[in-house]
Amino acid sequence: MVMKRFRVIFVAVVAAWTMSTLVRAQGAPDPAAAFFDDSILHEIRFTINTKDWTSLKVHYLENTYYPADLRWNDVVVRNIGIRSRGTGSRSGVKPGLRVDFDRYTTGQRFLGLKSFIVRNNTQDATGLRERVSMNFFRHMGVPALREAHAKLYVNNEYAGLFTIVESPDKDYLQKNFGENGGHLYEYHFDNAAVAAGAAPFVFQYLGSDPALYVPVLFKPETREDDPQGEVIAQFVQAINDTNAASWRTSMAAYLDLAKFIRYLAMENFLGEEDGHTGDYGPNNFYIYRFLNTNRFQFIPWDKSNTFWENANYSVFRNLEDGPVEKRNRLVLRALQEPDLRQLYLNTLLECANSAAEGATATQPGWLEAEIGRVYEQIRPAALEDLLIFSNEQFETGIADVKAFARGRSDAVRLQVAAHQ
Amino acid sequence: MRMLAAALLVLLAVPLRARGAEPAQPKSAAGASTDSTVSANERGAQAKPPKTKKPKKAKKPKGDVPAPDEPVNPDEPDETGGKGARATWKQHPSLRFGSVFRLDFEAKFQEDGRATYEGATGLESWELHRNRVGIQGHLFKKIEYEVERELTEKELTEKELSAGQAPKSPWKDVNVNLTFIKNAQVQLGRFKVPFGLDTLTGVTHNDFIYRSLGANYLTPSRDIGGMVHGRFFQHGLNYSVGVFRHDGDNARSRKIQGGDETFAARLTGTPLRRINPRAFTNLELGSAYTLSSLSDDSFRPNGLRGRTLLTQDTFFEPVYVKGHRSRWEGDADWTFGSGSARAEYTVVLDSRLQQGLANNDLKDARARAWYVSGSWAVTGEKKKRPLKPNNDFLQGGIGAVEVVARIERLWFDSLGSGEAYRSTRAEFVLPEGEKAFTIGVNWTLNRFVKLQINGIREDVDRDRNPALPEMFPPAAFWNKVIRLQFVL
Numbered sequence: 032m033v034m035k036r037f038r039v040i041f042v043a044v045v046a047a048w049t050m051s052t053l054v055r056a057q058g059a060p061d062p063a064a065a066f067f068d069d070s071i072l073h074e075i076r077f078t079i080n081t082k083d084w085t086s087l088k089v090h091y092l093e094n095t096y097y098p099a100d101l102r103w104n105d106v107v108v109r110n111i112g113i114r115s116r117g118t119g120s121r122s123g124v125k126p127g128l129r130v131d132f133d134r135y136t137t138g139q140r141f142l143g144l145k146s147f148i149v150r151n152n153t154q155d156a157t158g159l160r161e162r163v164s165m166n167f168f169r170h171m172g173v174p175a176l177r178e179a180h181a182k183l184y185v186n187n188e189y190a191g192l193f194t195i196v197e198s199p200d201k202d203y204l205q206k207n208f209g210e211n212g213g214h215l216y217e218y219h220f221d222n223a224a225v226a227a228g229a230a231p232f233v234f235q236y237l238g239s240d241p242a243l244y245v246p247v248l249f250k251p252e253t254r255e256d257d258p259q260g261e262v263i264a265q266f267v268q269a270i271n272d273t274n275a276a277s278w279r280t281s282m283a284a285y286l287d288l289a290k291f292i293r294y295l296a297m298e299n300f301l302g303e304e305d306g307h308t309g310d311y312g313p314n315n316f317y318i319y320r321f322l323n324t325n326r327f328q329f330i331p332w333d334k335s336n337t338f339w340e341n342a343n344y345s346v347f348r349n350l351e352d353g354p355v356e357k358r359n360r361l362v363l364r365a366l367q368e369p370d371l372r373q374l375y376l377n378t379l380l381e382c383a384n385s386a387a388e389g390a391t392a393t394q395p396g397w398l399e400a401e402i403g404r405v406y407e408q409i410r411p412a413a414l415e416d417l418l419i420f421s422n423e424q425f426e427t428g429i430a431d432v433k434a435f436a437r438g439r440s441d442a443v444r445l446q447v448a449a450h451q
Numbered sequence: 452m453r454m455l456a457a458a459l460l461v462l463l464a465v466p467l468r469a470r471g472a473e474p475a476q477p478k479s480a481a482g483a484s485t486d487s488t489v490s491a492n493e494r495g496a497q498a499k500p501p502k503t504k505k506p507k508k509a510k511k512p513k514g515d516v517p518a519p520d521e522p523v524n525p526d527e528p529d530e531t532g533g534k535g536a537r538a539t540w541k542q543h544p545s546l547r548f549g550s551v552f553r554l555d556f557e558a559k560f561q562e563d564g565r566a567t568y569e570g571a572t573g574l575e576s577w578e579l580h581r582n583r584v585g586i587q588g589h590l591f592k593k594i595e596y597e598v599e600r601e602l603t604e605k606e607l608t609e610k611e612l613s614a615g616q617a618p619k620s621p622w623k624d625v626n627v628n629l630t631f632i633k634n635a636q637v638q639l640g641r642f643k644v645p646f647g648l649d650t651l652t653g654v655t656h657n658d659f660i661y662r663s664l665g666a667n668y669l670t671p672s673r674d675i676g677g678m679v680h681g682r683f684f685q686h687g688l689n690y691s692v693g694v695f696r697h698d699g700d701n702a703r704s705r706k707i708q709g710g711d712e713t714f715a716a717r718l719t720g721t722p723l724r725r726i727n728p729r730a731f732t733n734l735e736l737g738s739a740y741t742l743s744s745l746s747d748d749s750f751r752p753n754g755l756r757g758r759t760l761l762t763q764d765t766f767f768e769p770v771y772v773k774g775h776r777s778r779w780e781g782d783a784d785w786t787f788g789s790g791s792a793r794a795e796y797t798v799v800l801d802s803r804l805q806q807g808l809a810n811n812d813l814k815d816a817r818a819r820a821w822y823v824s825g826s827w828a829v830t831g832e833k834k835k836r837p838l839k840p841n842n843d844f845l846q847g848g849i850g851a852v853e854v855v856a857r858i859e860r861l862w863f864d865s866l867g868s869g870e871a872y873r874s875t876r877a878e879f880v881l882p883e884g885e886k887a888f889t890i891g892v893n894w895t896l897n898r899f900v901k902l903q904i905n906g907i908r909e910d911v912d913r914d915r916n917p918a919l920p921e922m923f924p925p926a927a928f929w930n931k932v933i934r935l936q937f938v939l
Contacts, residue, residue, distance in 0.1 A: 078808045080771070080876055086750035095751075098874035100808055110872040135874035137914055186809075 061206070063142040066103065066179070067197060069162065072408050073181035075149070075195070076102040077113065084185055091115040091123040096134055101141065110135045118222055120153045120335070125191050125418040127151035148196035149183065155335040156420040156428035158413055159405045162194055163432075164301050164334035166401055171297050171385060174207035175331050180409045191416040192409060199317045199330055201253060212322035214259055216249035217332075220314040231312025234361040236271040239264050249318065262325050270361050279368065284325050292371050294329055295362060296378035298337075300386070300443055302344035302435060305336040310349065312357045338431070342438030346379055346446050376447045383440035383447075390440075399436040402429070517542045518837050518898035519557060519938045520655040543939065545588075553588040557599075558939040559655055568928035571762045579603050580934070581654065583623060593630050597642075599623040620700070623673065634681035644671040644699050645678065645691035645717035646739040648782035648795050649822070656836035658791070658826045658853070659889055660905045660934045661760050664861035665797045665820025668757060669778065671699025671713065671741060678715075688720045698743035698776060707769055708753050710743030710776045734785045740778065745801060747773040752875045754801050755818050757863050759909055760887055761930040766913045767863045767883045770816050770875045774802030786835075789828040796821040800866070808876055814866040816880055822859030826893075829854060837895070844896035851895040860886045862912070873914065886910045901936040 066073070079087075079099040087097055096112040112134025117127040128149040132139045141147075152158040161178065168175035176197040183190040197203055204211035225231050237243040241260025244267065245251060251258040266285040272278055282288060298306045307313050307329075317330040349358055350366065366372045390396035395403065406429050414422050519542055536548045543555035561581040567574060585599030601621045626640025643651055647670035649663045661667070678693030697703065698710035719737035747753060757767030782795040797820045803813035828834060832841055832851045842848020862884025864871075871879040891905035907930040915926075 080806065080808055081810055082747065082750070083876075090750060098808060098872075098876045110874040110877055112874075135872050135877070137873075 061143070063144050063177075063197075066142050066144070066147075067177035067195070069166075069177075069179040069405075071179075072412060073103065073179055073195065074184065075181045075193075076184040076187070078102070078186060079113070081186060087113070087115055088123045088126055091121055091126050096131070098135055101130065103141075106141070108132060108139070108141045111139070111141075116148065117151070117153075118220065120151055122151055122153045122419070125151045125153060125416075127153070127193075143202065144198070145200055145202065146198045148198060149181075150178075150194040150196050150335075151191070151419075152194060152335060153419050156424040157406075157432050158192055158194070158409060158425070159402065159429075160337045160432065161196075161333065161335045163398070163401055163405060164303075164337045165331070167301060167382075167386070167398060168294075168297055168331055170397065171293075171382065173294060173297065173331065176203065180405070180412070182412045189415065191418050192412040199252070199332065204253075204319060208319070208321070208328070210322050211253070213324075214254050214262075214320040215252040216245070216258075216263070216318050216320075217252055218314070218316050218318065219246075219248055219250050220312070221247075225311060230356045233312055233357065233359050234267055234270050236268050237264075239268070252317070259320075262320060266325070266327060270364060278364070286327050288365055288368075288371055289374055291329060291361075292365060292374045293378045294331070296346075296375050297382055298331065298334075299346040299348075300379055300382035300439070301334065301337040302339040302439070303334060303337045304339035304344075306331075306334075307359050308349040308362055309336070310353065310357070313359045313361075338435040341431075342435050342442040344435075344442075346443055347450070376450060379443050379447050383443045386436065387440040395433075395437065396440065398439070399433055402433050402436055406433075518839055519543055520559070520653060520837055551591050555587050556939075557585050557587060558937075559583040560937045561654075562935045563660070564933045565761060566931045567762050568925055571764075571924065574762055585624070595628040595630060597624045597626055597628075599625070632681070634683060636680050638678045638680060638693070639676075641673055641675045642678075643673050644676070644695055644713060644715045644741065645680070645693060646670050646699075646715055646741050646778060647780055647797065648737055648784055648793065650701075652836065655901075655936060655938050658793075658824060658836075658855045658893065659857055659891060660903050660932050661889075661907070663795070663820070663822040663824075663857065663859050664757075664760060664885060664887060665780075665795065665822060665859070667760070668701065668755060668861060669797045669799050669818055669820050670701055670780070671695075671715070671743075671778070672701040674699045674713065676713070686721070687724060689718070691715070691717045698741065702743075702755065702776075704756075706751055707756065708746070708749040708751070710745045710753075713741055713743040715739065715741040730787055731785070733787065734783065737780075737782045737784070739780050741776075743776040743778075745772050745774055745776050747771060747806070754816050755799060755863070757818070757861055757883065757885065759885060759911065759924060760907055761909075761932065762924060764911075764924045766885060766911050766924075768873075768875065770801075770803070770865075770877070770880060771806040772801040772803050772816055773806055774804040776801050789831055789834055790826060791834045792823070792825045794821070794823045803865075806876055807878065813876070813878055816863070816865050818861070818863045820859065820861040822857055824855065824857035824859075824889075826853050826855040828852070837898075837901075838893070839898055840895050843898075844900075846897070850897060851893075853893040853895070855889075855891045855893060857889040858887075859889075860884060881914060883913045885912060899938055901934075903932075903934040903936065905932045905934075906930070907932065 077099045079097060083097040087095070092115070094114050094116075096114045098110055099113050101108045101111050112131040113128050115121060115126045116129040120127055129146065130149060131146045132141045133145055150161060152161065155161065158180070162180065165175040165178050176199060178194050178196050181193055181195045183193045199215065201211040204213070204215060220231070221229070232248050239261070241258070241264055244263045245258045245260030249260070249263055269281045269285055272281055279288075295307055299308060304310055305314050307316065309315075315331070315333040317332050319328045319330060320326065321328070350362065366375060386398035387396035389400065394400070413425050521542070534549050536546070539545045539547060543557050545556070546554040559581055560579070563578045563580045565574060565576060565578065581601065582603040583599055583601050585597065587595075587597040589595045599622070601623055622641060624642050626638055626642045629637040645651065647666055649657075649666035650670040650672055674695040674697050676693050676695030678691055680689070680691040682689040693715050695713040695715065696711070698713040703709035717737065717739035719735055721733065721735050723731040723734050745753060752769040752771045754769035754772040756765055756769045758765050776799065778797065778799045780795060780797040783793065785792045799818040801816040803816060805812060807813050826834065828838060828851055830841065830849065830852045832838055838851050838853055840848060840851035842850070844850035862882060863880065864882035865877070865880035867879060869879040871877065871881040873881045887910070888908045889905055891903060894902040896902065908927070909924070909930065910927045911924060
């Protein structure tokens with residue numbers, strides 16, 4: 032009798048273990064998938080004390096948190112924390128927000144999320160450059176952050192059209208890299224110093240002192256109590272290693288150069304004016320160092336300055352031209368390697384093909400179609416939001432972005448051909 | 452620091468008698484110095500002043516020689532004798548003109564050595580904690596005055612001032628006390644709001660290096676105002692009633708605006724002084740109440756905050772408040788022979804009108820604190836504040852040695868019950884607090900110099916949220932503090 036009961040229990044345990052393993056292997060459903068479903072225009076409602084909302088807008092340059100309740104569809108999350116966020120995009124008229132669910136309640140989550148970003152797009156009249164760019168990265172196989180547009184209501188008053196952006200946090204790392212125990216850093220571009228005439232950080236070696244890099248340039252987002260800035264110092268030192276023979280070997284310990292070059296090519300295909308080879312020096316990225324290794328991975332961030340100027344925007348801008356002190360030394364050094372340079376050109380062509388995917392004489396390619404899809408979705412809400420841009424600026428911006436996308440593939444192919 | 456060390460050496464080296472510190476200067480209980488309370492025991496221990504016009508100049512026991520930090524009673528005969536203008540140094544260095552004018556110079560220095568948990572920020576191992584100088588005296592015996600200033604108060608930077616941070620005043624007690632009617636004296640200026648036994652006990656009289664948590668964070672302390680106070684039945688009943696501009700220094704900080712327009716009343720008495728057993732003769736009971744207005748003009752939360760004793764880590768962030776702040780405290784102060792015991796309970800209620808997320812009214816935020824403490828002079832002195840040695844160090848004795856202990860708690864929450872959050876506008880505030888236990892030794896070398904050693908165990912009861920980036924102390928830790936005090 033006892034043996035029979037033991038067998039039953041044993042079989043039940045084995046069955047349960049097998050089932051859970053199968054579920055894990057298939058990938059558990061992501062509860063936040065519906066929140067970032069970009070096929071619909073979302074609606075987010077905050078209830079916040081009116082004095083706090085006024086204060087947040089008046090003190091928009093500060094990172095003070097204010098309590099609020101969040102409603103999305105039928106889901107209500109109470110006592111969340113929101114604060115003003117952004118660098119150049121900070122606004123007291125239309126504040127960008129960081130939403131933290133566990134600021135006031137330990138362990139509180141919303142659809143499994145600890146936080147998310149409400150981007151105000153104050154530097155982009157179209158409001159869609161960021162989202163379309165991230166979609167393009169994902170289309171090219173890069174694990175970019177998920178985004179969707181949302182109408183924001185504060186105390187039942189329309190506060191404008193925003194983009195909701197997945198936070199680059201531990202959940203994101205686990206989902207995209209299969210681990211989250213390493214070191215995640217947000218790159219901090221010192222606007223004030225550069226505006227005052229200081230040279231930007233372009234991956235030049237500043238010295239071995241970790242404090243020269245962390246947290247002034249690389250702000251720890253995980254493992255803050257053990258930031259290990261010395262590894263970043265070693266990484267930068269390796270970038271600047273002048274020994275041509277050993278450069279690839281020493282860099283291999285820190286970076287998958289091929290992956291980085293592909294990422295760079297995608298960014299430049301999109302005409303990113305404020306990215307790795309931007310006009311102001313390298314900017315707008317996170318960097319993740321995998322657990323128990325010195326290997327880094329770049330993560331794209333804030334692509335509101337893509338589709339810059341026109342379709343002929345040079346994919347060699349600030350590589351072959353521009354002020355020397357603003358050129359990214361990592362990129363310059365990597366592109367001295369023939370195979371990496373060829374990879375850069377090949378990836379640009381791959382981007383051109385991908386962007387033009389599905390194009391016919393009467394149908395736009397993938398990229399322009401994507402812009403059109405997002406435009407149709409957000410247009411009524413954008414026209415209602417006159418806080419930063421007029422309707423004319425919005426429509427003109429959309430026309431420019433579409434024109435960029437329409438002509439970009441051919442323009443890049445021509446630029447690549449000229450450099451083969 | 453050098454000055455303090457030099458002064459200490461001089462005091463230890465020079466016999467007190469050589470400096471003519473003989474005659475007693477019985478103190479006043481009129482409350483001219485609001486930096487100290489005078490317990491029933493202390494009053495009982497004082498020799499009643501002789502009523503003759505020419506007091507006897509015979510030397511009194513050394514124990515009756517007043518310490519520099521004992522209050523002065525202008526009604527006491529001037530034992531320095533003489534008429535006209537003169538300079539004397541009995542209790543303090545003093546300038547006098549007959550019996551119509553008196554100006555005493557006084558100073559208080561406290562140097563602290565401190566150690567706490569590893570990784571604590573902003574805590575220097577050695578600190579000149581207090582460096583106060585002042586004057587006090589009277590005019591025509593009916594107008595008492597006092598001016599005291601802290602010389603080491605840290606000034607704010609321009610950046611801090613431009614950010615709207617209010618500097619803490621370096622001025623401590625700046626006031627006059629009119630004693631034309633003994634039972635209804637009028638005090639005007641800057642002095643302590645009459646609330647809290649521990650707070651009203653002078654800084655050099657305290658049995659512990661640091662006041663209790665409740666005294667530090669819930670009582671008002673000093674403010675500018677006016678007060679009527681007096682006593683009846685030979686101190687059997689004392690009262691103080693006043694109005695003040697704000698609700699005291701303790702409620703304000705660089706980030707917290709604090710309350711305004713405060714009404715305060717305090718009543719103390721010795722109800723058991725005439726009954727047997729006589730052990731309870733000196734049991735003094737007290738209670739106080741304050742009512743302040745609270746605005747939400749500042750964009751920052753204006754509630755009270757909870758901090759640790761030594762490191763002043765914030766374990767309870769202030770919540771948004773508006774309306775009124777009411778404080779109540781009850782206290783007991785008992786001295787018996789060489790021992791003493793004290794207990795105090797304080798509760799503060801802050802209304803939160805229109806402070807909800809939907810601008811709705813919330814239930815009051817609440818802060819509570821209590822402590823129980825005791826002391827015992829192992830060298831046999833009769834308990835007073837300040838404690839004076841029967842035999843000074845190097846003058847035939849070792850000074851007075853006293854052992855002390857205190858247990859206390861401070862905690863914050865809100866009225867009502869429901870799902871609690873840490874949020875500054877939570878309907879129900881998540882309870883958070885701290886317990887502390889202090890043991891110590893006080894060694895009073897002579898009436899000028901005191902050495903205090905305290906071990907303080909702090910136990911922080913807080914929901915530890917990994918999302919909060921602020922540095923924070925461990926859940927429980929020891930502080931070790933040594934203080935050298937010099938009064939003049």
